[in-house]
Amino acid sequence: MNAKGFVHKYPDNVDTDVIIPARYLNTPDAKELAAHCMEDIDPDFIKKVRPGDIIVGGFNFGCGSSREHAPLAIKTAGVSCVIAKTFARIFYRNSINIGLPILECEAASDGIDAGDEVEINFDTGVITNRTKNETYQAEPFPEFIQNIIRAGGLMNSLKEGSHE
Amino acid sequence: MGMTMTQKILAAHAGLPSVKAGQLINADLDIVLGNDITTPVAINEFEKAGFDSVYDKSRVNIVLDHFVPNKDIKAAEQSKQCRQFACKYQIENFFDVGEMGIEHALLPEKGIVTAGDCIIGADSHTCTYGAVGAFSTGVGSTDMAAGMATGKCWFKVPAAMKFVLTGSLPKGVSGKDVILHIIGMIGVDGALYKSMEFTGPGVTALSMDDRLTICNMAIEAGGKNGIFPVDDVTRAYLDGRSQREYKVYEADEDAEYTDVYEIDLSSLVPTVSYPHLPENTHPVTDARDIAIDQVVIGSCTNGRISDMEIAYEILKGKHVKKGLRVIIIPGTMAVYKECLKRGYTEAFVDAGCVVSTPTCGPCLGGYMGILAAGERCVSTTNRNFVGRMGHVTSEVYLASPAVAAASALTGYISDPREVL
Numbered sequence: 001m002n003a004k005g006f007v008h009k010y011p012d013n014v015d016t017d018v019i020i021p022a023r024y025l026n027t028p029d030a031k032e033l034a035a036h037c038m039e040d041i042d043p044d045f046i047k048k049v050r051p052g053d054i055i056v057g058g059f060n061f062g063c064g065s066s067r068e069h070a071p072l073a074i075k076t077a078g079v080s081c082v083i084a085k086t087f088a089r090i091f092y093r094n095s096i097n098i099g100l101p102i103l104e105c106e107a108a109s110d111g112i113d114a115g116d117e118v119e120i121n122f123d124t125g126v127i128t129n130r131t132k133n134e135t136y137q138a139e140p141f142p143e144f145i146q147n148i149i150r151a152g153g154l155m156n157s158l159k160e161g162s163h164e
Numbered sequence: 165m166g167m168t169m170t171q172k173i174l175a176a177h178a179g180l181p182s183v184k185a186g187q188l189i190n191a192d193l194d195i196v197l198g199n200d201i202t203t204p205v206a207i208n209e210f211e212k213a214g215f216d217s218v219y220d221k222s223r224v225n226i227v228l229d230h231f232v233p234n235k236d237i238k239a240a241e242q243s244k245q246c247r248q249f250a251c252k253y254q255i256e257n258f259f260d261v262g263e264m265g266i267e268h269a270l271l272p273e274k275g276i277v278t279a280g281d282c283i284i285g286a287d288s289h290t291c292t293y294g295a296v297g298a299f300s301t302g303v304g305s306t307d308m309a310a311g312m313a314t315g316k317c318w319f320k321v322p323a324a325m326k327f328v329l330t331g332s333l334p335k336g337v338s339g340k341d342v343i344l345h346i347i348g349m350i351g352v353d354g355a356l357y358k359s360m361e362f363t364g365p366g367v368t369a370l371s372m373d374d375r376l377t378i379c380n381m382a383i384e385a386g387g388k389n390g391i392f393p394v395d396d397v398t399r400a401y402l403d404g405r406s407q408r409e410y411k412v413y414e415a416d417e418d419a420e421y422t423d424v425y426e427i428d429l430s431s432l433v434p435t436v437s438y439p440h441l442p443e444n445t446h447p448v449t450d451a452r453d454i455a456i457d458q459v460v461i462g463s464c465t466n467g468r469i470s471d472m473e474i475a476y477e478i479l480k481g482k483h484v485k486k487g488l489r490v491i492i493i494p495g496t497m498a499v500y501k502e503c504l505k506r507g508y509t510e511a512f513v514d515a516g517c518v519v520s521t522p523t524c525g526p527c528l529g530g531y532m533g534i535l536a537a538g539e540r541c542v543s544t545t546n547r548n549f550v551g552r553m554g555h556v557t558s559e560v561y562l563a564s565p566a567v568a569a570a571s572a573l574t575g576y577i578s579d580p581r582e583v584l
Contacts, residue, residue, distance in 0.1 A: 013352055013441060017549045022528040026231060026238035028204040040551040060353035060386060064547060065528070066288040068205055068304035089357050089388055090288055094304035144188045144318070154306050155213040158314065 001122040003080035003101065005052035008038075008045060009114035012058035016070040016091065019062070025069055033069050034076035049077050054120070056112050057084035062091025068098065075100040081120050083127065083138070085109045096145055097154040103127065105138035112136075122149075166416025168324040169391055170359040173299040173413050177282040185323035185420070193223070194298075194408075195277055196311040197285030199267055199524075200228040204242045205305035206286055207249045210312060218253045219315035225257040225276060225285075226250050227267040230524045232260075235531040265496025265522045268292040268380060268464035272372075273496055278402055279394045280411030284308065284317050289464050289546065291382045294391035295375035297398055297412065301389045322388045324359040325350075326421040329366030331430035336581040338474070339374030340466060340544065340564035342427070343381040344435040348445030349425070355387035358422065361415065362392050366429045372401040373470040380465045381546050384442040434580055436542075437562035440550045448567055451577040458541040459490045459572040460553075461565050462520075463527045466544035467495025469502050471565040476508040478569035478583055479515040485575035490517040491526060491533045517572070529553045535560075542571045 018041035020033055027033070038045035055074065061084035062070060071094045074082065081101045095102045101122060108127045112118060116131040125138040141149065151157035167175060167182060175183040177191040198206055203226050218224050226246050231239035243260075250258035257276060264270065268289050271277045279297035283290065286308035293300035303317065311317050327346065347354070360382045362375075370378070375392050382390030392398070394412045402410055434448040461475050472494055484490045492512050494500040500521060503509045512519050526533030527545035535541055535554030540561065543553065548560035563571070566580035573583065 015547075015549045017528070017547070017552050021551055022201075022530055025201045025528075025530075026236060026242060028208060028242070040556050060356065063352060063386065064288065064383075064549060066202065066286055066290075066302040066304055068202070068286075068306060071304075072205075086353065086356060088353070088386060090302050090304060090383075093307065097304060097306035097310075142188060148318075154310050155209050158310055159213055 002120060003052065003054065004119040005054045005080050006050065007054050007056050007112055007114055007116045007118055008049065009112065010041065010055065010057045013060045013063055014041060014057050015064035016062055016067050017064055019070040020067065020073045025067060030072050030076040033073040037073040037077040046077060049079065051078035052080045053078060054118050055079050055082045056109055057082065058109055059085045061087050063088035066090045068094045071095040071098055071100045083108050096148055099149060099153040103138040105136050108136035108138065165420060166418035168359060168361055168419045169393065169413050169415040170299050170324060170361065170389060171321055173280060173282055174319060174321055183321045185321055187321045188318065189321060190316050190318050191282050193284055193311050193315050193317055194281040195223055195225060195283040196308060197225045197267060197271065197287065197290060198308045199230050199287055200232060200243050200246055201230045202286035202305045202308060203246045206308040206312065207245060209306050209309035215313040218312045221254045222256045224255050224312050225271065226255055227259045227270060228261065228264050229266050229522065230528065231530050232264065232523060263497060266464045266467055266524055269467050269495030269499065272296060272376060273498060275402070275405035275407045278406040278408055278410040279398060280413055284311050288383045289380050291387065291389050292376055292380040292464060294379040294382065294389050295372060296402060297392060297394035299389055299391065302383060322357055322359045323422050324361050325355055325423045327360060327362045328364035328424065328426045329362060329429055330364055330426065331366050331428045332369035333429045333432065336434055336566050336584050337432050338564045338566060339370060339377035341432050341435045342429065343378045344437055344445050344562065345432055347381065347385045347442045348435065350385055352384060352441050352443045353386040355382065355385040357388055360385065360387045360390040362390065367392060368395060368397065369429065371470065372397055373468045376468065377465055384546055434564060434567050436567060436577060437548055439548050439559040439561065442548060442562060448577065448579045452579065454540065454561065454577045455575060456542050456571060456577065457488065457539040458533060458535065459488060459568050460526050460533055460541060460543040460545060461568050462493025462495060463524065463545040464495065465546045466565050467493055467499065469499050471544065472499060472503050472508050474566045475569040476511055478566065478580060479517065479572065480511040482515055482573055484516040484572045488572060488575050490572045491520065492517050493520045494522060496522055526553060542568050542577055544568050
């Protein structure tokens with residue numbers, strides 16, 4: 001599995017309130033949520049984002065509320081992967097559970113700038129910066145988690161019985 | 165190698181003799197929780213996957229608390245979806261308007277969560293229940309859906325940080341100041357993926373309400389859970405209240421901790437977190453020139469009766485600063501009723517405050533106290549992120565109910581020790 005796209009870069013501690021403000025949490029509709037994705041940190045994000053684009057954050061990406069609406073909005077906006085130095089733990093498991101690919105990689109977060117074109121190989125964890133001709137190695141997921149991702153999320157893995 | 169208190173609870177619920185940090189396990193759940201924002205997403209996932217029953221209708225809890233009484237038509241539709249689901253699957257612990265409370269004030273109060281439990285909730289502040297000696301953590305809606313269907317959840321066993329508490333809290337200093345102090349010390353990701361285990365001789369001097377407040381904000385340090393040992397204070401709280409028999413787990417003496425901090429409670433002062441991160445803590449004495457527009461006293465962090473009591477002690481017979489909006493929100497209907505009975509409500513209204521029925525409303529910028537551009541609020545809630553309570557240029561200062569009430573009198577962030 002691969003992803004390729006242009007990068008939107010954000011600082012440390014991007015919280016779920018700025019990813020999807022609570023004033024829009026009166027609906028579970030993914031498309032409505034996506035229309036307000038990143039609104040309070042980057043009001044132009046939704047105009048700029050193209051299918052396949054990649055979000056790069058710093059430490060503690062997705063901190064704060066447990067709202068699954070946050071990774072859901074990012075995924076539905078067309079983002080193919082979020083790379084960060086670390087993820088807040090609920091955002092981390094929510095992303096896995098809904099099938100939004102995420103990778104922890106400090107070197108990538110430091111090396112990649114906004115607008116860079118980046119390609120990711122999820123099987124090897126290799127992140128390639130096409131703009132800068134650099135590569136970074138992310139830690140691949142443990143098998144237990146890869147099974148959930150391969151099934152397309154937690155509910156699918158439960159149905160397939162691949163979760164045990 | 166010994167286990168921490170959290171690891172022991174997880175091992176028991178995974179049917180394993182022992183677990184170690186980093187291990188991935190599938191654990192049995194005693195309680196699954198969701199609210200009016202997270203449950204609709206969970207219901208959609210539950211139904212999409214084709215499940216037609218919940219694992220135990222007495223263990224699934226749905227609390228309508230974020231946007232109720234409903235703030236708009238869309239919020240009403242979400243509540244309706246929860247209501248219909250609860251009815252269809254005969255969910256015993258479904259709490260609607262009139263019986264509801266803010267979930268993390270309500271579940272301990274009703275004895276639904278108890279010592280030794282393994283609990284997930286589709287709300288980040290589910291970590292609150294560590295106060296009664298449970299393993300309890302926030303998850304997302306899909307985890308809630310899977311938990312409702314199977315009674316199980318996957319976890320990565322957390323490493324732990326130990327906070328050894330000594331001494332006792334001075335007057336005007338509370339559990340809120342303890343946890344703000346800790347977050348200021350270790351940062352908003354200082355406990356990332358880890359348990360925060362509170363221990364030491366100072367624990368005995370902390371009330372259950374203080375412990376609930378401390379565990380509530382473990383997530384604001386990035387923690388997976390916060391947990392207190394079960395002692396006489398816990399037993400006094402649970403006995404006659406806990407709906408199920410509880411089980412006491414203790415950390416092994418040779419349990420491993422990544423970090424150990426000693427905190428002398430008697431050295432703590434009223435503490436304020438400046439915008440826009442809970443780690444931006446300052447002693448209240450540094451904050452006294454900051455003028456405010458609004459005060460909020462309530463939330464899952466500080467909406468319990470002792471929080472109302474300290475606000476009453478400060479506000480009774482006085483009047484809030486003219487031009488200030490002061491919003492007081494008892495956390496549950498029982499707290500609401502107790503405020504009426506004790507005369508707090510009348511005193512608050514006489515002082516120029518509004519008193520609302522339970523809601524999470526203002527804490528997350530939902531309704532009931534949204535801030536305009538550039539406005540400042542002192543709030544007993546738990547987050548002060550950009551735009552959290554309204555406009556992106558508004559500001560939230562996190563503090564204890566004592567600081568909030570003292571500030572309500574002056575219109576500036578104020579030291580409660582001067583009025584108590």
